[in-house]
Amino acid sequence: GAVVSQHPSRVICKSGTSVKIECRSLDFQATTMFWYRQFPKQSLMLMATSNEGSKATYEQGVEKDKFLINHASLTLSTLTVTSAHPEDSSFYICSARGGGAQETQYFGPGTRLLVL
């Protein structure tokens, strides 16, 4: 099946710094990538949808200036958490899809972010 990787798997940073998380589709071209956030014992919440070469579409309540998303190629999307604060600590998961809305999303293993 299709493989999606994320890097890093875990990151600890100081409050006020920025953190970049990479999401790669390893064996297929991802026209659309999604970024989710998962709080402990809660569901995955979609943060934004990005199409290659276009600006990301953010869900209501997600600050686009804080969570910068870049989808510069068909195999790579990045999420940058700018000026991170402790409340940004969470599990961030990306997914990638090769075709239209009827196609399956393949998920990455997630990135655990801890902001001190």
Place this chain on the structure above:
Amino acid sequence: AQSVSQHNHHVILSEAASLELGCNYSYGGTVNLFWYVQYPGQHLQLLLKYFSGDPLVKGIKGFEAEFIKSKFSFNLRKPSVQWSDTAEYFCAVNAWNTDKLIFGTGTRLQVFP
């Protein structure tokens, strides 16, 4: 707004027991339905999906789910669970031909030998 409810938060079973995990959604239009599984330390994997056609969908590892439109339900079943089925199970929905997947809160399944 769309929402997905998984009523069983934690299910504990012995091997060979039958499994049914509930999933209900709220949306009046056509939907696509999914069950994902997350094994300990691993990423989310697709178990099965329903887009159209036969409402009884068969997935990997012996799992199946039935879409009952009148009940807005998409329950997951397996006749005989194994210890290796221990995992977190997520039901998800998206409105037909849209991108946004709405996830349920997940059900943690523990299977004891």
